[in-house]
Amino acid sequence: METDSDYTDIMQHIERRTGIKPSGVGKPTWVRSIRKRMEACESSNIDAYARLVASSPIERQELVELIVVPETWFFRDSPGLDFFLSQVLEAEKRGRRKPWHVLSLGCATGEEPYSIAMMLAQAGIPLLRFSVEGVDISRRALERARKGVYGSRAFRGSSVLPYRKNFLRTEEGSEVRRDLRQRVAFRSANISDLSFGFSARKYDFVFCRNVLIYFSSDVQDRVLTNVSRLLEHDGYLLLSPTESELVRLKGYPHTGPRLACAHQLHATDSVVPRTIVTTDIEKDIESVEPVQARETETEVQQAPDPLVEAQQLANEGHLDAAWQLCLGCLNSGKNEPALYYLMGALKMAQHSDNEAEEFFRKAVYLSPTHYDALVNLALIAERKGLNEEAYRLWLRARKCSTDDSETEGVVAYGRS
Numbered sequence: 444m445e446t447d448s449d450y451t452d453i454m455q456h457i458e459r460r461t462g463i464k465p466s467g468v469g470k471p472t473w474v475r476s477i478r479k480r481m482e483a484c485e486s487s488n489i490d491a492y493a494r495l496v497a498s499s500p501i502e503r504q505e506l507v508e509l510i511v512v513p514e515t516w517f518f519r520d521s522p523g524l525d526f527f528l529s530q531v532l533e534a535e536k537r538g539r540r541k542p543w544h545v546l547s548l549g550c551a552t553g554e555e556p557y558s559i560a561m562m563l564a565q566a567g568i569p570l571l572r573f574s575v576e577g578v579d580i581s582r583r584a585l586e587r588a589r590k591g592v593y594g595s596r597a598f599r600g601s602s603v604l605p606y607r608k609n610f611l612r613t614e615e616g617s618e619v620r621r622d623l624r625q626r627v628a629f630r631s632a633n634i635s636d637l638s639f640g641f642s643a644r645k646y647d648f649v650f651c652r653n654v655l656i657y658f659s660s661d662v663q664d665r666v667l668t669n670v671s672r673l674l675e676h677d678g679y680l681l682l683s684p685t686e687s688e689l690v691r692l693k694g695y696p697h698t699g700p701r702l703a704c705a706h707q708l709h710a711t712d713s714v715v716p717r718t719i720v721t722t723d724i725e726k727d728i729e730s731v732e733p734v735q736a737r738e739t740e741t742e743v744q745q746a747p748d749p750l751v752e753a754q755q756l757a758n759e760g761h762l763d764a765a766w767q768l769c770l771g772c773l774n775s776g777k778n779e780p781a782l783y784y785l786m787g788a789l790k791m792a793q794h795s796d797n798e799a800e801e802f803f804r805k806a807v808y809l810s811p812t813h814y815d816a817l818v819n820l821a822l823i824a825e826r827k828g829l830n831e832e833a834y835r836l837w838l839r840a841r842k843c844s845t846d847d848s849e850t851e852g853v854v855a856y857g858r859s
């Protein structure tokens with residue numbers, strides 16, 4: 444018979460990978476999902492199943508599919524959508540003719556990105572002047588999103604009524620008009636991943652509604668950092684009412700009517716508490732050089748640390764410029780885990796796993812407990828199919844993670 448800590452090990456592993464905290468979806472859902480997957484894998488031993496989850500990306504994805512909550516409907520939380528449209532129309536009135544780029548994070552089965560596309564099209568924005576992208580961790584939800592055919596659960600309330608003409612009735616359900624479907628692209632990604640948000644494209648609006656609530660505060664901070672990389676300088680992040688309040692308490696005030704739940708991350712950088720904008724890399728820099736940093740405080744103010752500057756550039760999506768600064772640091776003899784880690788992250792953002800691996804290894808060589816470098820090395824090993832190596836690295840990363848002290852004695856993957 445399994446004990447609570449058996450489930451805890453698996454939940455913590457999935458939380459580290461996806462950001463989804465155990466309390467976000469409730470323990471009964473986790474237990475039910477784990478049992479269902481154990482049955483599907485014909486596994487009656489929870490230790491063996493925990494090892495499978497740790498070593499197999501396919502099994503992890505299967506489990507995640509059962510845990511996520513892809514609950515959504517057309518024109519949900521309409522004040523946010525109304526605010527979005529009003530901003531678009533005002534800018535158009537002022538003469539803006541650039542294309543609009545909108546991103547829906549945690550888009551589930553696609554109702555939100557399609558609602559956005561319908562609003563833009565119906566407001567008279569030509570189809571070729573906007574694009575909408577939907578991102579979700581659930582591949583099953585995305586399959587349904589791409590299909591664009593919906594049953595009655597997707598239609599709740601009256602906000603959808605003015606948009607009825609965008610659907611075609613088919614035997615399977617209501618199908619989104621084909622020309623609109625072509626303006627919406629879907630892709631699968633983990634928005635809490637450190638490497639998420641390094642994209643060549645910037646977005647005017649990022650919707651991330653009813654997603655942050657599933658994450659711990661630290662993971663929310665990480666997602667906000669990722670989103671700030673993706674947003675145009677004057678772009679808006681739109682949240683659900685609960686999340687908007689959480690984010691306001693983190694130091695990002697509302698922009699526009701409160702009910703719209705809109706926030707501008709860049710415009711409010713100055714009021715963001717340091718803990719919010721401090722990335723793991725910056726924390727690493729601080730922990731490596733605390734004494735030196737104090738001694739040279741005046742100098743640091745006059746000439747900013749190029750490594751911190753490189754991190755900021757990377758956060759803003761200027762990857763080439765960040766890379767050049769890193770090279771400069773390297774040439775001037777800097778030999779720090781934070782530098783190698785950032786270089787690895789930049790290479791990872793370009794999908795150059797081999798080069799990224801080299802830098803992460805250097806970071807770990809200098810700082811053997813560098814959690815993020817270890818996690819990224821594990822991910823790379825996994826992608827290369829080196830499951831044993833990945834498993835070993837995950838174990839190491841797990842030992843280094845701060846909350847291990849709380850779970851002492853519950854070493855998950857070392858049990859046989």
Ligand SMILES: C[S@@+](CC[C@H](N)C(=O)[O-])C[C@H]1O[C@@H](n2cnc3c(N)ncnc32)[C@H](O)[C@@H]1O
Nearest residue numbers: 461511513515549551579580581633634652653
């Ligand atoms: C409740 S739905 C929200 C749908 C839509 N945004 C809305 O407000 O109606 C939450 C979605 O977030 C997705 N999700 C959870 N964690 C995620 C992650 N780390 N990366 C990407 N998507 C994630 C889930 O798969 C799920 O489809």
